[in-house]
Amino acid sequence: MSEKMHEGLKKELATYEKRTPKSAEAHKRALQRIPLGVASNYRAYDPYPIFVKKGAGSKLWDVDGNEYIDHNLCFGALMAGHCHPAVVKAIEGALHIGTTFGMPHDMEWELAEEICARYPVEMVRFGSSGTEVTMHACRMARAATKRDKILKFEGAYHGLHDTALVSVKPKAGEYGDPNAPTSVPGGMGVPKATIDNVTIAAFNNLASVENRFKQFPGQIAAIILEPILMNVGLCMPQPGFLQGLRDIATKNGALLIYDEVKTGAKLAWGGASEFFGVKPDMICLAKSIGGGAPLGAFGASRAVMDLISQHKVFHGGTYNTNRISMAAGLATFREVLTRDNYTHVGKLSKKLAEGYRKTVAKVGLQAYVVSAGVNGALMLYPQEIRNYRDWTAIDVDLWRHYWFAMVNRGVLAQPYWWDEQWTISVQHTEADIDKHLAVFEEIAPALAQAQQERGVAFVGAAGH
Numbered sequence: 001m002s003e004k005m006h007e008g009l010k011k012e013l014a015t016y017e018k019r020t021p022k023s024a025e026a027h028k029r030a031l032q033r034i035p036l037g038v039a040s041n042y043r044a045y046d047p048y049p050i051f052v053k054k055g056a057g058s059k060l061w062d063v064d065g066n067e068y069i070d071h072n073l074c075f076g077a078l079m080a081g082h083c084h085p086a087v088v089k090a091i092e093g094a095l096h097i098g099t100t101f102g103m104p105h106d107m108e109w110e111l112a113e114e115i116c117a118r119y120p121v122e123m124v125r126f127g128s129s130g131t132e133v134t135m136h137a138c139r140m141a142r143a144a145t146k147r148d149k150i151l152k153f154e155g156a157y158h159g160l161h162d163t164a165l166v167s168v169k170p171k172a173g174e175y176g177d178p179n180a181p182t183s184v185p186g187g188m189g190v191p192k193a194t195i196d197n198v199t200i201a202a203f204n205n206l207a208s209v210e211n212r213f214k215q216f217p218g219q220i221a222a223i224i225l226e227p228i229l230m231n232v233g234l235c236m237p238q239p240g241f242l243q244g245l246r247d248i249a250t251k252n253g254a255l256l257i258y259d260e261v262k263t264g265a266k267l268a269w270g271g272a273s274e275f276f277g278v279k280p281d282m283i284c285l286a287k288s289i290g291g292g293a294p295l296g297a298f299g300a301s302r303a304v305m306d307l308i309s310q311h312k313v314f315h316g317g318t319y320n321t322n323r324i325s326m327a328a329g330l331a332t333f334r335e336v337l338t339r340d341n342y343t344h345v346g347k348l349s350k351k352l353a354e355g356y357r358k359t360v361a362k363v364g365l366q367a368y369v370v371s372a373g374v375n376g377a378l379m380l381y382p383q384e385i386r387n388y389r390d391w392t393a394i395d396v397d398l399w400r401h402y403w404f405a406m407v408n409r410g411v412l413a414q415p416y417w418w419d420e421q422w423t424i425s426v427q428h429t430e431a432d433i434d435k436h437l438a439v440f441e442e443i444a445p446a447l448a449q450a451q452q453e454r455g456v457a458f459v460g461a462a463g464h
């Protein structure tokens with residue numbers, strides 16, 4: 001334990017270790033064969049991650065038998081909740097008629113119709129992950145414009161392909177000018193040529209975007225963004241930002257790509273285009289559209305997608321449209337992501353955010369609560385975060401105190417990591433939200449006290 005760690009956090013960590021010895025053991029075993037003992041770096045955290053035994057509805061159980069209300073929901077991939085009956089039934093059905101053929105079938109057209117009915121695209125292709133579809137979207141944009149550069153935002157996450165792994169979590173010493181951030185590789189192995197072809201702007205800063213188009217005239221193929229930046233907790237686009245991007249892209253002949261891997265299903269019935277009223281040229285979907293099965297899709301106008309029809313852009317994949325994912329996807333669109341269910345989760349989302357706000361105000365925590373669709377977050381910072389650099393001022397140990405304290409009381413308030421956010425599934429109930437809020441109310445005074453003792457030295461540190 002670090003010396004700087006405050007007593008409240010130390011106490012919660014000690015409780016965590018006492019409650020989860022089997023997870024500790026499982027992690028130790030896994031470390032022998034699997035780097036970091038986990039299958040994705042995001043799942044590794046100190047002292048060790050919770051190992052899961054099973055999930056059902058809004059809950060999951062760990063290998064020690066502890067029960068949690070689950071707002072991690074596989075990093076937001078489970079707006080359906082665990083084992084949604086419609087999804088289970090659809091997958092079971094698919095299991096008995098063949099899981100994958102590598103040949104076309106009718107569910108492809110059916111799911112394409114569902115997607116084109118909700119989002120402003122005319123044609124789609126499918127894949128299995130968010131990484132895959134943002135990679136293809138970037139390639140399509142490069143082909144459509146015959147340009148190489150992609151503009152992305154500092155701190156934004158679009159998956160693991162080379163173009164996406166630039167300036168995801170740059171360190172302070174690497175930032176560069178706030179209006180022209182440096183392109184920083186997100187780890188070794190990203191070719192320099194790729195880094196040179198990814199130009200970075202600051203979220204909510206249209207001037208930084210304009211600068212890039214001036215700096216690289218006729219060279220930027222696309223602006224890719226999450227309409228709500230969800231790799232820094234939850235950062236809303238300021239009024240006019242999305243429309244500004246739309247205008248800049250159009251003026252410069254570049255495509256606007258919405259990475260809706262998170263927002264597509266969880267923000268609204270029609271995703272970010274419906275929610276904000278600003279339409280992109282391309283959309284990338286994954287996570288919650290699959291109801292828990294690996295499913296991604298990218299779509300655009302017929303003119304753009306015809307680059308595939310004309311054999312100008314190559315797209316393929318052995319597991320594309322495997323029947324398990326497609327059956328799960330169809331069941332999800334038809335029986336989970338329904339207007340009625342958006343009303344249900346909308347109510348829960350409002351209740352959760354308002355409950356948090358009440359407690360934050362009551363205990364005098366220097367923090368704010370933000371929510372959109374079924375996502376939300378407690379932001380341990382006194383003023384609204386507008387971009388990645390603002391977010392880096394968050395008090396990490398205080399956030400860890402919050403997360404472990406909630407976990408120790410049976411609420412997985414969100415995935416581990418202070419850049420994440422909670423998700424509410426269609427299977428969550430008022431009772432789940434009541435319990436979540438009761439636990440937060442119980443721990444909030446200790447957070448406020450710890451914050452006071454540590455000094456809110458970070459106030460205003462980031463600036464805007």
Ligand SMILES: Cc1ncc(COP(=O)(O)O)c(C=O)c1O
Pocket residue numbers: 075128129130131132134157158159160226259260261262286287
């Ligand atoms: C916005 C966004 N885009 C892309 C991805 C990558 O998706 P996947 O993990 O399915 O490859 C993620 C994953 O967290 C994401 O949040």
